[in-house]
Amino acid sequence: MSTVPAAIPPKDQGEEDRPIYLVSYPKVVLLYPTFFAALAAGAVESITVNEAVQQVIGTVFLWLFALNIVVLSFDFPRTTSLTLFFLVMAAALGGVLLFKNQPELLPAVYAILKQIKPEANATFYFSIATILGVIYLWVMIAVRFDYWEVRRNELLHHHGFLSSLERFSAPNLRITKEIDDVFEYLLLGSGRLVLHPSNEPRAFVLDNVPFITSKEQRITKMLGALQVKLHEDRDSK
Structure with missing residues (x-):
């Protein structure tokens, strides 16, 4: 009985596969x-x-x-x-x-x-x-009990003391970045991020998300890579 070693992912693959954590901080x-x-x-x-x-x-x-x-x-x-x-x-x-x-x-x-x-x-x-x-x-x-996690194929909302979890589909996820306050952006690079999951009537608004520009770019890159993979899988069938 032979065993096949597991494939080792390339080193540069981790950037797109790593989860992106989104936290809405209070203004204090x-x-x-x-x-x-x-x-x-x-x-x-x-x-x-x-x-x-x-x-x-x-x-x-x-x-x-x-x-x-x-x-x-x-x-x-x-x-x-x-x-x-x-x-x-x-x-x-x-x-x-x-x-x-x-x-x-x-x-x-x-x-x-x-x-x-x-x-x-x-x-x-x-x-x-x-x-x-x-x-x-x-x-x-407090923020450790209420945060969002964006993965390649799903959007997770962790909340509550007992770590309640909500799952949403990540494909076709739409995001909107809003810079409502220049001072807030200068102090923490923060702004508002609106998440629109597919097949979900409501949108989720996260205010005062630090370093919002880099996070928005990472999410866009991750979702773009996911869309390309989905199209490739459909074309191969």
């Missing part, structure tokens, strides 16, 4: 600039006692936090809205600097700005970083 992940800024500010605050430096750190942190919150709260679908936002921010910052350096222009405004001295100790910044870190840890755990 876009606060990672604030997380790293809090860590950096806390580290600097722990080694300095200069009040002027503390005020500069507090001011920079507040501006970055405000920018991050605006990104989280509003959508900027086009570069024109992005340009307008930066113009408004630059005008606001320029106005603050102008009134501080030229107090005789508007003495009342200068008096208000003079009283604003944002500063905090290292404990405050590390507390902010710890809160965000715990939230990110919880998000990393």
Whole structure:
């Protein structure tokens, strides 16, 4: 009795055969600039006692936090809205600097700005970083119980604590990539991915999928290779 060794797949075959995982993250992940800024500010605050430096750190942190919150709260679908936002921010910052350096222009405004001295100790910044870190840890755990997996011949939806599984046919799967927010794309390369499985009346919308362009290209390449294989199989019959 002879045994036939199994065929060894070529090394370059794995790229198209590997599953593609799609995860829809909550928008809180876009606060990672604030997380790293809090860590950096806390580290600097722990080694300095200069009040002027503390005020500069507090001011920079507040501006970055405000920018991050605006990104989280509003959508900027086009570069024109992005340009307008930066113009408004630059005008606001320029106005603050102008009134501080030229107090005789508007003495009342200068008096208000003079009283604003944002500063905090290292404990405050590390507390902010710890809160965000715990939230990110919880998000990393939660997404492991709700994600999509694209394979060559099927689309899988893993969800639930007990790993419930839904299967959909991958052939003729249509995908739509949408970049609804320029800031979200700049921060994480994220966007919206809409999946339209064949023989399924509903479409599945995945918001805030990181690195959406590379994932969309991989899915398109995988489905294209699958369509070619299906056509070849039909022609050979």
